[in-house]
Amino acid sequence: MTSKEKALLICGLLSQKKGENIVYIDVASKSSLCDYFVIAGGRSSTAVRALCDNLEEKLEKEHGLVPERNDGGREGRWNVLDYGDVIVHVFNDEMRDFYHLERLWEDGANLVQYKD
Numbered sequence: 361m362t363s364k365e366k367a368l369l370i371c372g373l374l375s376q377k378k379g380e381n382i383v384y385i386d387v388a389s390k391s392s393l394c395d396y397f398v399i400a401g402g403r404s405s406t407a408v409r410a411l412c413d414n415l416e417e418k419l420e421k422e423h424g425l426v427p428e429r430n431d432g433g434r435e436g437r438w439n440v441l442d443y444g445d446v447i448v449h450v451f452n453d454e455m456r457d458f459y460h461l462e463r464l465w466e467d468g469a470n471l472v473q474y475k476d
Contacts, residue, residue, distance in 0.1 A: 361423070362396035363445035364389075369423070370415065370448055371474040377414045378407070379450070382474040383462060389470075395445045401456050403438045405436030411450050412439045419443070
């Protein structure tokens with residue numbers, strides 16, 4: 361699976377669980393950290409945890425993918441799942457507005473709003 365296919369798969373799974381304002385950003389030319397960031401929102405801490413739990417479960421069961429690292433899960437304000445070439449950020453509304461990661465990484469052409 362290519363990193364773009366993985367990013368799109370992740371976007372689809374987040375969308376199925378009612379993730380909001382899902383975007384993926386191609387950062388391969390800007391960072392050696394990963395190829396894509398996927399950023400999604402959840403309305404509440406409970407929603408953020410549910411999105412991440414569902415994503416981890418589906419990726420492991422259906423695709424054998426487990427995150428190399430996972431951080432922030434207990435609070436449910438911002439969770440990061442590191443799948444190597446794709447890093448997933450799931451925020452509650454307040455934290456997403458505060459950090460606004462999209463503006464740090466986009467250059468106009470590399471940010472794509474995910475649509476089913």
